Amino acid sequence: MPKTDNRTRSIAASFIIVGFETLREVELFLFSLFSCMYVFTITAHFMIVTLVAVNRHLHKPMYILLANFSMLQVLYTNVTVPKMLNALLTQHKIISSSSCLAQFYFLFGFGAAENCLLAVMAYDRYVAICRPLHYPTLMTGKISLKLALGAWVGGLLAAFPPAVWISTLRFCFPNLIDHFFCDYAPLVKLSCEDTSKGEFAFMVMSWSVILGCFFLIMISYTLIVIAVLKIQSVEGQKKAFITCASHLAVVSIYYGTVIFMYIRPTSHIRFTMDKVVSVFYCVVTPLINPIIYCLRNQEVKVAVLKTLQMFGKYET
Template sequence: MEILIFFLFTSMYMLTLAAHFLIITLVLWEGHLHKPMYFLLANFSLVEVLYTTVTVPKMLDALLTRNKEIYSSSCLLQFYFFFAFGAAENCFLVVMGYDRYVAICRPLHYTMLMTKRMVMGLACGPWVVGFITAACPALWISTLNFCFPNYIDHFFCDYSPLLKLSCEDTSSGEFTFSVISWSLTLGCFFLILISYAFIIRSILQIPTVEGQNKAFSTCASHLTVVLIFNGTIIFMYIRPNSHVRFTLDKVVSIFYCVVTPVMNPMIYCLRNKEVKEALRKLLQTRMTV
């Protein structure tokens, strides 16, 4: 069974890498994709590659070699980068929502508002927020004393499984982590909802149904990714009693670590004519060469 799961997850991981690197390549290579929307999408693809790579290769190694050990320092680094890239991904969904808000609600001011300096700031912000946000819980966990048995009931070093190994009272740290998780996840989600409230209001003011459908189609892929990503994150980290062991947690973790990253490029590319056109040109160029 582990070998079958290994081949399944390896295929999904390789497909994830190929799809996201293809998006990054298209944005860098194709001139008409040199726009704020696609620059942010390329950054989003990069953070998803890193987010997946933090956990999946170690899991695949454990499935194939049966070597399920991990050094404590590697475990702590895995937790830090997983949390950092996850926070950055959440923030990128916010800035991408803001980009769609400006494009639809203030189209005449788009070039003035989304300047090169502004776009660079929007692209760098999620990276900075992610690395800073993850530092506090990671540093706190590094100070804890852990007891035997040193068995992590998970396929990667997540927050709750690590706390179960601690010999100390972790209530204050759990409260701090809950505050960070609630603030970041719900804060980002509410900002996206505010953006879409203005977007939907602007779309409804468009006089023709064709115009409304065209405007909404530019946001549908982003909104789909937001609902999938935030749905799983809210279930895992900010539900009541999230520290209690549930077997379902592992299934949900597999979903947002393995399944969602391979779905997102398909959601963005299959609904985007410009990306599909850039891909067609790239394939034609390679075939001609």
């Protein structure tokens, strides 16, 4: 994206988050709606983390990975949603350049970590279904924790180079970010400099992380489908597919939005559509993920009842 020479223009030290340009009544409605969704999301994910922590029979690789995924969802949501809610309520839309850079880094760091963790969770399901006899040795609690830690570290490291590059850019007036958070494309659009090389590097990184993890997930599920189709009984096939259904649903929803947002050129982007899609993966997806994972999971339901009974005894 070549830029014209803007050296005579002032350099912006802060930005204005445009957000949702609409009527005040609509903004207040959105604040109420998103606030309720945010509170439910944080509560539900913390409930999952607490259940896995206090119930010994949930100390299994599948649930250890799920607890890590829930913690990532909490952090990912907190990067963008509180600032958005504050802007909707108070109409204070100014964000400093350092806060904007931090938001950009953690948004992509936690997002990349989610990609890696979803790939790890797919591998866990592959081992459980395709190599059940080796599962106790291939996926122990310690191994699952190491894989989860690798996903966290890998995601945060992957986001570091583009964050450093963004921090070196000069941003000129008008300093309006046409989004409700400091996303990559709106920031690049505000730069006074030639960003073509950096955009290419970011595209390579995005393709490597997003599509790389996506292909690993697809390989795992291809092998799972092949293994399940070899099962003689229909009941056995159904049971095997049920164990993967929740994860596959989350993967479908997540990658449907993320691939649309980041696996494409940044030029000629319609930011209005981006805002709608971003609301979906920043607010809606973290809200429905706990429902998808827990609604049909009998072990989680039993854990909820036992935990409630345990806290009930303490109160009495």
